[in-house]
Structure formats: structure tokens, C-alpha cells
Amino acid sequence: MRIVEKIADLKTIIRAQKREGKTIGFVPTMGYLHKGHLSLIETSIRHNDFTVISIFVNPTQFGPNEDFDRYPRDIEGDLKKAESVGVDVVFIPAKEEMYPQGYMTYVNVEKITDSLCGKSRPGHFRGVTTIVNKLFNIVEPDRAYFGQKDAQQALVIKKMVEDLNMNVEVIVCPIVREEDGLAMSSRNAYLSDEERKSAAILYESLLEAKEMVEMGERDGKKIVGHIKNKIESKTNAEIDYIEVVKASTLENADILEGEILIALAVKFGQTRLIDNITLSC
Amino acid sequence: MRIVEKIADLKTIIRAQKREGKTIGFVPTMGYLHKGHLSLIETSIRHNDFTVISIFVNPTQFGPNEDFDRYPRDIEGDLKKAESVGVDVVFIPAKEEMYPQGYMTYVNVEKITDSLCGKSRPGHFRGVTTIVNKLFNIVEPDRAYFGQKDAQQALVIKKMVEDLNMNVEVIVCPIVREEDGLAMSSRNAYLSDEERKSAAILYESLLEAKEMVEMGERDGKKIVGHIKNKIESKTNAEIDYIEVVKASTLENADILEGEILIALAVKFGQTRLIDNITLSC
Incomplete structure (x- = not known):
């Protein structure tokens, strides 16, 4: 399993895989991996020749009074879990790698982001679609996997891909729950x-x-x-x-x-x- | 020279070219081609194995009181010119093909779109970056060509490509002028x-x-x-x-x-x- 921090390095790895005709599966995450993530990753590994996951706590999808700073992080634990299921590449960019000085471009899906979580968390989905758009351009996956727990997010990303004619299939996987039914998060x-x-x-x-x-x-x-x-x-x-x-x-x-x-x-x-x-x- | 109206058909053509290892050059236009466009197209043909141009008067980059309805159109003349210089594919989608019912996703470059033409034409560059983003995803060009006449547009598109980590090289070509110096438009x-x-x-x-x-x-x-x-x-x-x-x-x-x-x-x-x-x- 390779751990990659730089966009250019990941693009080189991906290009080599594509030249060999390999299909790429991708699971974007904010880390602190749980069984929900692992079910996405395992599905990707089943469907594709080469699976990339990203671990990036994306600042642009957090509001000013939200939990960006205290969002749980456990990179070591995450790497062990990723390795144990057979991930090929873990992409862990620094904030400055994804949003360098002078960054100014955003992708926004309108209307379906006005309700539910979009109403409670203004700007949240703009941050999500922007980072996922960037990651899709970096990883160029054939298929990308999202959890149904974030139902609105899955719909918004599908809509972005459809509207912008992106070349990736978005696959939404069922919610994984704890024994008492609580959705994994x-x-x-x-x-x-x-x-x-x-x-x-x-x-x-x-x-x-x-x-x-x-x-x-x-x-x-x-x-x-x-x-x-x-x-x-x-x-x-x-x-x-x-x-x-x-x-x-x-x-x-x-x-x-x-x-x-x-x-x-x-x-x-x-x-x-x-x-x-x-x-x- | 092939004339293509459907996104899916163009994607099929592009995929076949890429499988053969061909490089793709792309010149997006709003048609009514003049020598400025032709210089971009000729540069693309020199640099790449396969050149696609698009002809699409993009409604989202026109303001409500601007000239969308009367923007000059001459598809027949454009096709002759494109054929004469050796274009491989002309993509002429209908408005509904690019913006179907329920379309709701926009790409926006902030800050550098606030001045100059962005100030006089609010929303203009959001329309430009949205359509160019879509076209880049459809054509997946190695290189795309823009005229220096629209200097701010060229800069905004370069910024979008950089910020969103898109896999295309944006090449800006010199202004072509009439004999008395008027920029071709x-x-x-x-x-x-x-x-x-x-x-x-x-x-x-x-x-x-x-x-x-x-x-x-x-x-x-x-x-x-x-x-x-x-x-x-x-x-x-x-x-x-x-x-x-x-x-x-x-x-x-x-x-x-x-x-x-x-x-x-x-x-x-x-x-x-x-x-x-x-x-x-």
C-alpha cells in the first residue's frame, strides 16, 4: 500500500495504472475510518483493479462554528485498517496541497442543497462538491463510492457528476449500523x-x-x-x-x-x- | 470531419482516440468563426493528433439584457472553414443537450472575476467556467486553446484548471487583428x-x-x-x-x-x- 501526499505523485501513479488498462475505484473520506467506510472500500476493491482512498478533513465544508478543529483524527489506525482490507493507495494531502495560497474556485450545486443539511449548514455542500470535484480530477476514478448515511451528499454529488458531464460512476452503498441501529459515523x-x-x-x-x-x-x-x-x-x-x-x-x-x-x-x-x-x- | 451533436457520441469518439494513444486538442467557440478562431484551430492541429472544436452559443454567460438572441450565427460557413483547416470533429450540441431540464451545477472562480469584464457583466464568467468545465469533461483534451483577446477569460480558465486540478493544458494564443488593428471578434x-x-x-x-x-x-x-x-x-x-x-x-x-x-x-x-x-x- 502506498501513502501519497502530493497531487502530482498521485496523478503519475494513476496514469501508470490507466496505461495498463486498470480500472480505478475511489473512496473519499475524512478519515477516522469505521465499518461504514470499510464497506465502501471493500466494495471498491471488489469492483475495480486498483483502489484509492483519500483521507482529508476538508476545511471548506465546515462552517465557522462547526467542528473542523476537533474532528476526530487517527491516521495510524486508518492506515492499518486500509492496509488490512487491501487498499492500493492512501492519499493524505496537506491542507495547502488542496487549497494553496490564492485558491479561488468553487463548484456549487444549487436548489437540492437548499434543504435538509444544506439549510442547517450553509456553504457545506459547496465545500463538499468542490473537494470531490478536485479529487475526481486527481484520481480520475472509474467508480467512486459514497455512503447512503449522507443521503443528500450522495444525491448532490451524483447531480454534480451528471451536470458537469464528469467521467465517473457514483455508487451509493447502504448504511452500516451499530448493533443497536445507530448509523456508523x-x-x-x-x-x-x-x-x-x-x-x-x-x-x-x-x-x-x-x-x-x-x-x-x-x-x-x-x-x-x-x-x-x-x-x-x-x-x-x-x-x-x-x-x-x-x-x-x-x-x-x-x-x-x-x-x-x-x-x-x-x-x-x-x-x-x-x-x-x-x-x- | 465528423459533426457530432450528442455528448455520449463525442465521448465514444474521444475514448477510441485515447485508446490509440492519440493526443486531443480542443478549441471551444461560440461559432461565427474568424481568423482569430482559425489561428487557435491551426495551432491545435499542429500540436495534437486529433482536434475537436465546439460551436455553442452558451446562454449562461450572457446577461439578461445582452446579445444572446442576436449573437451572429453561420453554421454552414463555420463547417466549411473548420473542414478547410483539417478539424477532426465539430461538436454542435443543442442548448438542451448542455443544460437539460433540472440543470443546477455551476463552477465559479472568485476574486479575479470581480474586475474588468466581470464587473460590467455580472455572472458572465460563472457561465464561461461552467460551460468550459463541462466541455473539458466531455472532450478530455490534452490541450485547449483560447485567444488572448479575452485576456481575463483566459486567466480565469487557467485558474479554474489549476484550482480544480483538471488534466488539461490551457494555451493562450496571440490576438489576431484586422489590417487597421481592430481585434478579430x-x-x-x-x-x-x-x-x-x-x-x-x-x-x-x-x-x-x-x-x-x-x-x-x-x-x-x-x-x-x-x-x-x-x-x-x-x-x-x-x-x-x-x-x-x-x-x-x-x-x-x-x-x-x-x-x-x-x-x-x-x-x-x-x-x-x-x-x-x-x-x-
């Missing part, structure tokens, strides 16, 4: 023991919402109300949003029909967690 | 006979500015003043801007030093023309 490390226990309520409430839909409920507001009640009555968590939207456009779905995404963001103490579930109605 | 077709005669003053005044600098003048304001006086005293043209800036950053250069760009935009009747000259101080 690097940010789970922030939770106190008590918060960690409470946080299981997110998936429980999504499963209850699913059950409501399966029993015939089609009123989005009633579903949101049920999840909200459950979380507020059982925890001290602060709800950022709970939304029922069309899965393909993130438009509000007051009446459930077709492919539906139920997505939520909830703060346990200082820690903001997201989760979601998709349903066919 | 598709928009020259708008000029009345009288306006056409007057317009020669742009290059004359730039040459006088150059002479002033060669004689030792280093005061940017005096140079701007001289050009302004000359144009206002000899024509009815309306000055949009005359600026003396650093060639690499477009920052104001009150005192000339290093590589300098003297750029201007002037309206003759309804027709806005631009021209510029670069100098080493």
Missing part, C-alpha cells in the same frame, strides 16, 4: 455514554415511521410528528430537522408517493447526528 | 461602416499607451487618462472600462511594474468591443 466518537445510548432512538424512530408507512400512512406531517414526539419524549436531544421528501429531488412530500426519503438531523449535546431511511410508496 | 459583424472605422482607435490607443510605457511612463492613471482622452475626443464611443492591471492577478497597477495588462471595453453604438495589450515593465 466518525462523529459518534464525540458522544458521552449516556448520549450514545440515547442516540439509538434515531433508527428506532425511523423504523417506526417505516412501519406507519407500511400500515398505509401517507401523510408526511403525521410521520414527522410521530418521530418528533418519540425523540422529544424519550431524550433531551435537540431536533435540527425531520423531513419527508421525494428521494430523487428532495422536494417536500406532504403526501407520500413513489420513492421517499425520511431524513433527520438531531443534536445530542454538541454532537449533531444524521440518519435516514428510504421507502417505496 | 464575431461581434465586429454588428458594427455599422462608421462604427467599424472608428473602432480602429482601440488598438491605436493601446499602441500609444505602449509607447508611453516604453518612454518611461509608470503612472497607470496617466496611461488610462491618455487612452480615455483619445477615444472620447475622436469618437462617440462609450467607455465601459480602461484599466491597467497586473497581468497575473488583475489587481490594480497604479504604478507599473513587472507584467502589465492594459485592457479596455468600449461600446460603439450597441456593440461592446474589448481589446488589450500586455507589457513587461
Whole structure:
């Protein structure tokens, strides 16, 4: 496994692979790898001849009062995990390598970034699409892998690739969960023991919402109300949003029909967690 | 010479060329080809195995009160010219092919797009960088060619390619001029006979500015003043801007030093023309 810090070096490695006709899989991460990341990486290794992962805590996707500085980091642990599953290259650029002095170009997907996490985190998706655009140009992957946990992110990246005619297939992989249902996230490390226990309520409430839909409920507001009640009555968590939207456009779905995404963001103490579930109605 | 209207078809052609190890040159245009375009195309043909040009009047780079609807078009003439110099592929997509229903992604270079033409034409460069980004992803050229006449555009595109780590070399070619010095432009077709005669003053005044600098003048304001006086005293043209800036950053250069760009935009009747000259101080 090679560890690469410079863009030019990675481009040289990629070009050599492509000359040999090898397919490239890519998993961009912010590190602190968990089983969710590893499932993406393992899928990439299965699908492609050569798998690159990046570890880069991207400053442009954090707001001024967010957790950029304290985002959990464990490069040594990450490298061991990456090596153990068979990653070919880990790309770990410095901030100045990705955003040198005088940097001034941004990629923005409009409209579908106005709702859900985009509403709570202004500028977040602009940072995500910019760094992913850069990484796609550096790695030139045939396929790139993202987790369904960040459902809006996956949709926004697919939209960027489609709109800008980029030459990469974006593959979205299922959410990996802890035993009690909590979606895997690097940010789970922030939770106190008590918060960690409470946080299981997110998936429980999504499963209850699913059950409501399966029993015939089609009123989005009633579903949101049920999840909200459950979380507020059982925890001290602060709800950022709970939304029922069309899965393909993130438009509000007051009446459930077709492919539906139920997505939520909830703060346990200082820690903001997201989760979601998709349903066919 | 192949004429291609669909993105997918062009990607197939490009992939076949790349598999054979051919280098791809690319000249994006809005059509109504003149000798300036042809000099770019001929340079591309000299440098590369396979040359693609695009003809697309890009709606997103025109403001609401600009000349999108009346921009001059002559596809038949353009195809003849392209064929005569040996272009391999002309890409002529429909508007809906480039911006389908639901399009929502834009690429923006900040700061260096705030001055000069960016100031007079808000949103213009966002449209330019978005379409060029798309075209680069479709054509995947080794080299792309732009005219120095649009000096700010060339700089903005170079900056986009650098910032987004795109895999293309941007080559800027010298301005091609009419006999009386007027810079070649598709928009020259708008000029009345009288306006056409007057317009020669742009290059004359730039040459006088150059002479002033060669004689030792280093005061940017005096140079701007001289050009302004000359144009206002000899024509009815309306000055949009005359600026003396650093060639690499477009920052104001009150005192000339290093590589300098003297750029201007002037309206003759309804027709806005631009021209510029670069100098080493």
C-alpha cells in the first residue's frame, strides 16, 4: 500500500495504472475510518483493479462554528485498517496541497442543497462538491463510492457528476449500523455514554415511521410528528430537522408517493447526528 | 470531419482516440468563426493528433439584457472553414443537450472575476467556467486553446484548471487583428461602416499607451487618462472600462511594474468591443 501526499505523485501513479488498462475505484473520506467506510472500500476493491482512498478533513465544508478543529483524527489506525482490507493507495494531502495560497474556485450545486443539511449548514455542500470535484480530477476514478448515511451528499454529488458531464460512476452503498441501529459515523466518537445510548432512538424512530408507512400512512406531517414526539419524549436531544421528501429531488412530500426519503438531523449535546431511511410508496 | 451533436457520441469518439494513444486538442467557440478562431484551430492541429472544436452559443454567460438572441450565427460557413483547416470533429450540441431540464451545477472562480469584464457583466464568467468545465469533461483534451483577446477569460480558465486540478493544458494564443488593428471578434459583424472605422482607435490607443510605457511612463492613471482622452475626443464611443492591471492577478497597477495588462471595453453604438495589450515593465 502506498501513502501519497502530493497531487502530482498521485496523478503519475494513476496514469501508470490507466496505461495498463486498470480500472480505478475511489473512496473519499475524512478519515477516522469505521465499518461504514470499510464497506465502501471493500466494495471498491471488489469492483475495480486498483483502489484509492483519500483521507482529508476538508476545511471548506465546515462552517465557522462547526467542528473542523476537533474532528476526530487517527491516521495510524486508518492506515492499518486500509492496509488490512487491501487498499492500493492512501492519499493524505496537506491542507495547502488542496487549497494553496490564492485558491479561488468553487463548484456549487444549487436548489437540492437548499434543504435538509444544506439549510442547517450553509456553504457545506459547496465545500463538499468542490473537494470531490478536485479529487475526481486527481484520481480520475472509474467508480467512486459514497455512503447512503449522507443521503443528500450522495444525491448532490451524483447531480454534480451528471451536470458537469464528469467521467465517473457514483455508487451509493447502504448504511452500516451499530448493533443497536445507530448509523456508523466518525462523529459518534464525540458522544458521552449516556448520549450514545440515547442516540439509538434515531433508527428506532425511523423504523417506526417505516412501519406507519407500511400500515398505509401517507401523510408526511403525521410521520414527522410521530418521530418528533418519540425523540422529544424519550431524550433531551435537540431536533435540527425531520423531513419527508421525494428521494430523487428532495422536494417536500406532504403526501407520500413513489420513492421517499425520511431524513433527520438531531443534536445530542454538541454532537449533531444524521440518519435516514428510504421507502417505496 | 465528423459533426457530432450528442455528448455520449463525442465521448465514444474521444475514448477510441485515447485508446490509440492519440493526443486531443480542443478549441471551444461560440461559432461565427474568424481568423482569430482559425489561428487557435491551426495551432491545435499542429500540436495534437486529433482536434475537436465546439460551436455553442452558451446562454449562461450572457446577461439578461445582452446579445444572446442576436449573437451572429453561420453554421454552414463555420463547417466549411473548420473542414478547410483539417478539424477532426465539430461538436454542435443543442442548448438542451448542455443544460437539460433540472440543470443546477455551476463552477465559479472568485476574486479575479470581480474586475474588468466581470464587473460590467455580472455572472458572465460563472457561465464561461461552467460551460468550459463541462466541455473539458466531455472532450478530455490534452490541450485547449483560447485567444488572448479575452485576456481575463483566459486567466480565469487557467485558474479554474489549476484550482480544480483538471488534466488539461490551457494555451493562450496571440490576438489576431484586422489590417487597421481592430481585434478579430464575431461581434465586429454588428458594427455599422462608421462604427467599424472608428473602432480602429482601440488598438491605436493601446499602441500609444505602449509607447508611453516604453518612454518611461509608470503612472497607470496617466496611461488610462491618455487612452480615455483619445477615444472620447475622436469618437462617440462609450467607455465601459480602461484599466491597467497586473497581468497575473488583475489587481490594480497604479504604478507599473513587472507584467502589465492594459485592457479596455468600449461600446460603439450597441456593440461592446474589448481589446488589450500586455507589457513587461
